[in-house]
Amino acid sequence: MLTGRGLRLAFGAAQALDDVDLSVAPGEVVAVVGPAGSGKSTLLHVLSGVLVPDGGLVTFEGQELNGLSDDARSAIRLRRFGFVFESGDLIPELSLLENVELPLRLQGRRDSAAGLLKELDLADVADRLPWEAPDDQVLRAAVARALVHDPAVVFADEPVMAVGDAAGELLLDAFTGAARRRDAAIVLATRQARVAAYADRTVFLHDGRPADSPI
Numbered sequence: 416m417l418t419g420r421g422l423r424l425a426f427g428a429a430q431a432l433d434d435v436d437l438s439v440a441p442g443e444v445v446a447v448v449g450p451a452g453s454g455k456s457t458l459l460h461v462l463s464g465v466l467v468p469d470g471g472l473v474t475f476e477g478q479e480l481n482g483l484s485d486d487a488r489s490a491i492r493l494r495r496f497g498f499v500f501e502s503g504d505l506i507p508e509l510s511l512l513e514n515v516e517l518p519l520r521l522q523g524r525r526d527s528a529a530g531l532l533k534e535l536d537l538a539d540v541a542d543r544l545p546w547e548a549p550d551d552q553v554l555r556a557a558v559a560r561a562l563v564h565d566p567a568v569v570f571a572d573e574p575v576m577a578v579g580d581a582a583g584e585l586l587l588d589a590f591t592g593a594a595r596r597r598d599a600a601i602v603l604a605t606r607q608a609r610v611a612a613y614a615d616r617t618v619f620l621h622d623g624r625p626a627d628s629p630i
């Protein structure tokens with residue numbers, strides 16, 4: 416469904432990606448594991464069409480992303496991809512519910528996210544602003560926002576770094592469970608083995624190159 420082949424990308428002298436392959440099937444959870452600076456975030460950005468690689472090819476649902484215009488790649492991101500970042504990155508002026516429903520509104524959809532908030536145990540706190548909510552609720556809302564429009568793939572970059580082990584495990588359970596029920600794939604970038612344990616499959620990166628094992 417989503418495939419990267421021979422991906423290369425340099426930032427000046429730094430070769431962030433050097434001949435990386437990654438394929439993701441519908442509903443599959445794939446972890447991208449490596450130390451700081453190994454290229455995990457860059458790989459997520461290239462696979463999601465945020466960055467265009469210097470070399471190699473990204474194919475999504477039979478379409479080559481590299482050759483598309485910025486606008487066309489943005490449209491695919493809005494409709495077909497979801498994103499979860501390290502600290503949630505919610506909009507501070509909007510309630511948790513409004514944050515979660517934002518991807519729907521941006522697509523002109525008027526449907527409600529109430530059911531998804533209930534599924535992620537956020538129904539009672541939906542009216543809170545992000546700064547009024549504890550970190551784990553903010554991250555749950557970020558997960559809900561990433562899934563609300565039924566994306567094909569959710570890209571998650573260190574999604575539980577901001578919370579402790581127990582809260583992180585609850586969050587990963589809720590995240591992977593909700594994604595699997597929707598047949599949404601997850602590409603999960605992390606330095607942490609305990610996070611990668613939630614994936615069906617792990618690929619390792621070291622200095623922008625595929626590796627056989629963790630370094």
Ligand SMILES: Nc1ncnc2c1ncn2[C@@H]1O[C@H](COP(=O)(O)OP(=O)(O)OP(=O)(O)O)[C@@H](O)[C@H]1O
Pocket residue numbers: 426429430431449450451452453454455456457458606
């Ligand atoms: N916008 C940028 N400009 C310049 N160099 C960059 C940029 N983004 C990433 N890099 C460099 O590319 C390499 C890979 O960075 P990347 O952020 O993808 O690694 P990472 O594995 O996600 O690291 P971390 O775990 O710290 O998030 C690093 O050498 C980094 O310094």
